[in-house]
Amino acid sequence: MFKITPMTATVIKNLFTRKSTRPYPHVVREPFELARGELYIDINDCIFCSICERKCPSQCISVDKKKGLWTCDPFACVYCGICMGVCPTRCLHHKKTWRPVATEREMISMQGTPPKAKKKSSAGKEPEGM
Amino acid sequence: MSKTIIPFGPQHPVLPEPIHLSLTLEDEIVVEALPALGYVHRGLEKLCEIRDINQMIQVVERVCGICSKIHAQCFCLGLEKMMNVEPPPRAEYLRVVWSELHRIHSHLLWLGLFADSFGFEALFYQLWKIRERVMDINEATAGNRVIISVNVLGGVRRDLSAEQVRWITSQLNMVEQELKDLQSTILDDYTIRSRTVGKGILTREKAYELGAVGPTLRGSGVAQDCRQLGYSALKHLEFQPVVEQDGDSFARNKVRFLETLQSISLVRQALKGLPKGEIKTKFKGSPEGEAVSRVEQPRGELFYYFKANGTKNLERLRIRTPTFANIPPLAAMLPGIELADVPVIVLSIDPCISCTER
Numbered sequence: 001m002f003k004i005t006p007m008t009a010t011v012i013k014n015l016f017t018r019k020s021t022r023p024y025p026h027v028v029r030e031p032f033e034l035a036r037g038e039l040y041i042d043i044n045d046c047i048f049c050s051i052c053e054r055k056c057p058s059q060c061i062s063v064d065k066k067k068g069l070w071t072c073d074p075f076a077c078v079y080c081g082i083c084m085g086v087c088p089t090r091c092l093h094h095k096k097t098w099r100p101v102a103t104e105r106e107m108i109s110m111q112g113t114p115p116k117a118k119k120k121s122s123a124g125k126e127p128e129g130m
Numbered sequence: 131m132s133k134t135i136i137p138f139g140p141q142h143p144v145l146p147e148p149i150h151l152s153l154t155l156e157d158e159i160v161v162e163a164l165p166a167l168g169y170v171h172r173g174l175e176k177l178c179e180i181r182d183i184n185q186m187i188q189v190v191e192r193v194c195g196i197c198s199k200i201h202a203q204c205f206c207l208g209l210e211k212m213m214n215v216e217p218p219p220r221a222e223y224l225r226v227v228w229s230e231l232h233r234i235h236s237h238l239l240w241l242g243l244f245a246d247s248f249g250f251e252a253l254f255y256q257l258w259k260i261r262e263r264v265m266d267i268n269e270a271t272a273g274n275r276v277i278i279s280v281n282v283l284g285g286v287r288r289d290l291s292a293e294q295v296r297w298i299t300s301q302l303n304m305v306e307q308e309l310k311d312l313q314s315t316i317l318d319d320y321t322i323r324s325r326t327v328g329k330g331i332l333t334r335e336k337a338y339e340l341g342a343v344g345p346t347l348r349g350s351g352v353a354q355d356c357r358q359l360g361y362s363a364l365k366h367l368e369f370q371p372v373v374e375q376d377g378d379s380f381a382r383n384k385v386r387f388l389e390t391l392q393s394i395s396l397v398r399q400a401l402k403g404l405p406k407g408e409i410k411t412k413f414k415g416s417p418e419g420e421a422v423s424r425v426e427q428p429r430g431e432l433f434y435y436f437k438a439n440g441t442k443n444l445e446r447l448r449i450r451t452p453t454f455a456n457i458p459p460l461a462a463m464l465p466g467i468e469l470a471d472v473p474v475i476v477l478s479i480d481p482c483i484s485c486t487e488r
Binding site: 005006007010011014020032033034035036055056057058078079080081082085094 | 181184185186187188189192250252253256259262266269270271272273274277279287288311312314315318319320321
């Protein structure tokens with residue numbers, strides 16, 4: 001004997017409502033304003049203080065003060081946003097969107113201008129690592 | 131009749147995570163079940179020796195994906211107690227909002243997987259569709275969908291604007307309405323009842339004796355919920371544990387469904403009573419001594435033990451997760467049932483294996 005279950009009403013209702021899924025990647029959802037996507041740095045504002053490197057829970061950031069090089073391993077980054085919060089110059093940001101799928105393991109390396117020990121030379125100290 | 135030993139897992143279509151059960155059968159009836167763990171051990175507790183207490187929050191969040199926020203909250207509550215740090219009232223309310231959102235999406239995920247375990251695909255997709263609204267709330271307010279990283283020692287990292295509070299309330303109203311539309315299916319449908327009623331019975335005495343926790347315990351008639359301790363802002367909110375008496379798979383299913391509705395009510399209460407003010411208390415120093423903390427995860431009681439020596443790193447961190455406590459009750463539920471019902475009953479305790487193995 002055919003029996004109508006309580007789910008039948010939901011299934012019929014679904015037939016007449018719009019789709020819940022979208023044909024990704026042709027249609028992409030608008031990202032949320034506060035979403036934590038890919039990490040990037042405004043390297044010109046970076047003072048290479050290494051605080052982000054020390055505070056990062058996954059230790060994915062490395063900062064070379066002498067060379068002025070900031071490197072992040074995007075495969076180790078856990079998108080927690082800690083580095084963004086501790087940065088004294090607020091030069092670290094998260095994009096709203098995720099990093100695209102990669103076929104090769106590449107680091108995000110940003111070359112900036114090393115601080116040149118301006119303060120130290122003005123204070124009469126020896127320039128570091130020169 | 132001769133006995134047959136059949137391996138169940140670690141790879142099984144119904145299991146999201148690896149657990150192995152060695153089932154001894156007489157004909158089609160299980161007479162003994164021996165669980166074996168150890169497939170996804172990661173040694174996260176040991177990391178406390180090389181990561182400082184602030185970095186450990188992100189580590190403990192990864193003990194369990196689905197209730198990450200609650201792990202971090204338990205970690206913060208224990209260390210705050212040790213260091214005599216009092217989070218501001220607004221942070222305590224926000225912690226409840228996010229932890230109850232986690233409970234909602236965890237229960238919805240489980241309800242979907244449970245429906246899937248006996249082949250009710252339409253209900254599975256329907257429940258996961260509803261869950262997406264909660265995931266969107268997480269992403270829009272905290273930045274990420276699952277591991278939301280909002281807890282810090284002394285408070286939370288993100289605040290909610292008045293506009294966001296209104297949006298969350300409207301989204302939760304929709305979630306509640308959509309769930310109530312499915313209530314008659316989840317609680318009365320013939321398909322579900324025939325696969326769950328009277329299956330995997332755990333009596334009240336046995337549940338208590340074997341140390342069951344969470345919905346597994348409450349489904350057997352014991353009104354015990356760590357939220358009764360009133361941690362964070364829960365002491366200011368109206369809350370009564372959901373209890374069912376039958377102790378079978380259906381009772382556990384019903385407890386989780388009703389808890390989802392209850393969590394929506396708790397989020398609503400917390401958002402309504404959200405006090406104004408700071409979201410983080412500043413503090414200095416490092417923890418010293420010993421402490422424990424307990425909170426209620428979607429699966430049951432979560433227990434953390436801390437031992438600190440006044441440095442930035444903990445000396446010892448011990449995590450006892452609810453699935454660890456629910457495995458002996460599972461082994462007690464299985465004898466006497468048919469082999470075909472084993473997947474449904476294993477899923478009825480909501481096993482989170484990576485959580486258990488840390």
